[in-house]
Amino acid sequence: MIHILDPDKSLNDWLAERLFPAYRAKQIRRWLYQGRAGSFADMNNLPKLLLDQIDNDFTLWTTKIRSHQKSKDGTEKLLLELSDGGKIECVLLREENRRTICISSQVGCAMGCVFCASGLDGVDRNLTSGEIIEQMLRLQRLLPENERLSHIVVMGMGEPLANLDRLLPALDLASAKDGLGISGRRITISTVGLPKAIDRLANLNSRYHLAVSLHAPNDQLRDQVVPVNSNIGIDKIIEAADHYFDVSSRRLTFEYVLLADINDQPEHARQLAKLLKSKNILLNVIPYNPVPGLPYRTPSSKAISEFRTILLKSNINVQFRQRKGDDIDAACGQLRRKKVKLHEIQPVN
Ligand code: SAH
Numbered sequence: 001m002i003h004i005l006d007p008d009k010s011l012n013d014w015l016a017e018r019l020f021p022a023y024r025a026k027q028i029r030r031w032l033y034q035g036r037a038g039s040f041a042d043m044n045n046l047p048k049l050l051l052d053q054i055d056n057d058f059t060l061w062t063t064k065i066r067s068h069q070k071s072k073d074g075t076e077k078l079l080l081e082l083s084d085g086g087k088i089e090c091v092l093l094r095e096e097n098r099r100t101i102c103i104s105s106q107v108g109c110a111m112g113c114v115f116c117a118s119g120l121d122g123v124d125r126n127l128t129s130g131e132i133i134e135q136m137l138r139l140q141r142l143l144p145e146n147e148r149l150s151h152i153v154v155m156g157m158g159e160p161l162a163n164l165d166r167l168l169p170a171l172d173l174a175s176a177k178d179g180l181g182i183s184g185r186r187i188t189i190s191t192v193g194l195p196k197a198i199d200r201l202a203n204l205n206s207r208y209h210l211a212v213s214l215h216a217p218n219d220q221l222r223d224q225v226v227p228v229n230s231n232i233g234i235d236k237i238i239e240a241a242d243h244y245f246d247v248s249s250r251r252l253t254f255e256y257v258l259l260a261d262i263n264d265q266p267e268h269a270r271q272l273a274k275l276l277k278s279k280n281i282l283l284n285v286i287p288y289n290p291v292p293g294l295p296y297r298t299p300s301s302k303a304i305s306e307f308r309t310i311l312l313k314s315n316i317n318v319q320f321r322q323r324k325g326d327d328i329d330a331a332c333g334q335l336r337r338k339k340v341k342l343h344e345i346q347p348v349n
Contacts, residue, residue, distance in 0.1 A: 001057065001058065001059040002014075002057055002058045002059070003058070003059055003062050003128070003130040003134075004028070004032065004054075004058040004059065004060050004130075005032070005060070005129075005130040005133040005134050005137070006128060006129055006130035006133075007129050007130070007133075007169040007170070007172070007173055008129065008169070011025045011028060011029075012025050014057065018053060020050055024046065024050060026178065027043070027045060027046060028043065028046070028054075029178055029179070030178070031043045032060075032137065033137075033173075033178065033179050033180050033181075036137070036140060036141050036145075037060070038060075038141065039060060040054050040055045040058070040060060041055075061134065061138075062082065062083045062130065062131060062134060063080040063081060063082055063083070063088075063131065063134055063138070064080065064081045065078055065079070065080060065138070066079045066080065066081045066087065067079040071327050072327060073094075074093075074094035075091060075092065075093050075094065076091070076092045076139075076142055077089060077090070077091045077092075078090050078091075078135075078138055078139065079336060080134075080135065080138065082107065082127075082131060086107040086124050086125065087107070087336045088104040088107055088127065088131075088135070088156070088157055088336070089104060089156055089157055089336050090102060090103045090104055090135040090138065090139055090156055091139075091156065092139045092142055092143075097150070098150050098151055099143060099147055099148065099149050099150045099151070100149075100150065100151040100152070100153060101135070101136060101139045101140075101149055101151070101152055101153070102152075102153045102154075102155050102156050103132060103135040103136060103139075103152065103153075103154055103156050104127065104132075104135065104156035104157035104158050105126070105127055105132065105154055105156070105157070105158040105159065105160040105162075105163045105166075105167055106123055106124075106125065106126050106127055106157060106158025106159060106160075106162065106163055107123065107124035107125050107126075107127065107157070107158070108121055108122055108123040108124045108157065108158070109122075109123055109157060109158050109159055110122055110123040110159065110162065111159050111162075111192045111226070111227075111228050112226075112227045112228065113192065113213075113215070113225065113226050113227075114224070114225055114226075114227070114294075114296075115225065115257065115259055115288060115291065115294060115296045116291070117291040117294075117336075118156075118157040118158065118336075123158070123162075126158075126162070126163040126166055127158070127163065127166060128166055129166045129167075129169040129170040129173075130170075132166065132167060132170035133170045133173055133174070135156075136149065136152065136170075136174055136180060140180070148180075148181075149180060149182060150182065150186060151182065151186045151187070151188075152171070152174055152182055152186065152187045152188070153187075153188045153190060153211075154167065154171075154187075154188065154189045154190060155188070155190040155211070157336070159191065159192055159194070160189050160190065160191060161189070161191045161192075161194045161197035161198065161201070162194065162197070164197055164200065164201070167189070168204070171184075171187055171189075171208060174187060175187060175207070184206075184207030184208050185207065185208075185209065185250070187207075187208045187209065188208065188209040188210070188211050188253065189201075189208050189209070189210055189211070190211040190212075190213060190255065191210065191211070191212055191213065192212075192213050192226060192228060193212045193213065193214070193226075193229075193232065193237035193240075193241075194232070195232060195236045195237055195239070195240035196240075198210065198237075198240035198241060198243075198244050199240055199243065199244075201244065202240075202243055202244045202247040202248065203247075205247070205248070206244075206248060207248065207250075208248075208250070209250050209251070209252075209253065210241065210244050210248075210250065210252055210253070211252075211253035211254070211255055211284070212237060212241050212252065212253070212254050212255065213226070213254075213255045213257075214234070214237075214254045214255060214256055214272075215255070215256055215257050215259075215263060216229075216234075216263050216268070217234075217263075217268050217271035217272040217274075217275050218234070218271055219233055219234055221262075221263060221268070222234060224262075225259070225262065225263060234275070238275070242279075245280070251280055251281060251282060252279070252280075252281045252282070253281065253282045253283075253284055254276065254281055254282070254283050254284065255284045255286060256272065256283060256284065256285045256286070257286050257287075257288050258285055258286065258287050258288055258298070258299050258303075258304060258307065259288050259296045259297070259299070260288070260296070260297040260298060260299040260300070260303065261297075261299075262296070264299040264303045264304070264307055265303075266306055266307070266310055268307075269306070269307045269310035269311055270310055270314075272311065272316075273310060273311055273314035273316050274314075276316055277314060277315070277316065281317065282317050282318075282319060283311065283316055283317065283318040283319070284318075284319055284321050285304075285307070285308070285311075285318060285319070285320050285321065286320075286321045287299060287304060287320075304320070308320055
């Protein structure tokens with residue numbers, strides 16, 4: 001079976017081989033991306049002969065929804081099971097007019113950030129472009145007919161820059177007019193900071209926003225919190241990010257997860273301010289969302305407020321992000337972990 005959402009597989013060729021007119025491809029795409037067809041049978045302007053054949057050769061959904069959680073704040077989260085049994089998570093966030101989705105790029109993660117649930121068991125595999133697009137469509141279908149997705153953040157499970165070859169075709173479709181039509185400036189790729197891949201993205205003239213997960217203002221601390229840093233170093237990351245900004249003119253975002261007593265001290269805020277001063281950036285500080293079984297904690301509101309004051313005094317453009325979907329384990333990897341554990345204890349047939 002061919003995954004209809006896989007951009008590598010040419011629907012045009014398939015139609016031509018069966019002597020169907022080329023405009024049918026457009027109609028099918030419209031159903032998928034704008035009409036939100038849940039099955040081929042929904043595509044009611046296509047001839048039955050075509051529908052029968054397409055149903056034979058193609059599959060629309062390769063994932064099963066294993067859990068669908070709704071938070072009081074409007075956040076919804078899906079746990080999807082892939083055709084090989086792997087599990088990924090994706091989230092829909094509602095904020096005023098924004099309908100933002102957070103999607104995964106890999107099953108698990110190889111980066112090993114010590115506080116993160118996604119990487120606790122390493123990485124299983126890259127997601128295909130089709131599987132990345134499928135998350136977008138699954139989440140779009142949660143919206144009422146008169147609402148459309150407005151923003152995408154690739155901040156779910158996995159390291160997107162370790163799977164660029166599959167991510168980029170998926171984002172191309174997301175931003176295409178006859179795809180989801182979400183402008184590149186409303187799409188953000190979040191990375192642990194892989195300089196070579198950032199350079200590659202810059203050389204491709206990428207139109208997407210880049211968010212770099214910094215989490216520490218010096219290499220000694222970053223090596224502890226984000227172990228891949230020991231082979232990279234903050235200087236190289238900042239250099240690549242600056243270059244990306246020069247080429248793309250997209251303002252960079254730096255992310256900083258605040259971990260109590262680890263990277264939340266006033267000296268860390270001062271070092272961070274020095275590192276980022278006079279750069280045209282947004283610093284996103286995110287109080288840690290605790291992961292059961294890990295020893296890390298959310299800082300006290302006093303520590304958070306002190307950290308904030310130092311950055312503001314240094315004129316850093318900083319935003320303290322509110323946690324969304326706390327009641328549904330919306331931090332990446334948490335829901336999957338819970339489910340995996342349940343399966344371990346009580347195998348499900
Ligand atoms: N690998 C990419 C994208 C996935 S992680 C990256 O590192 O950016 C997306 C963001 O969520 C990262 O900034 C990550 O550090 C943060 N994150 C992971 N677990 C978290 C948790 N429990 N609480 C708060 N933020 C978390």
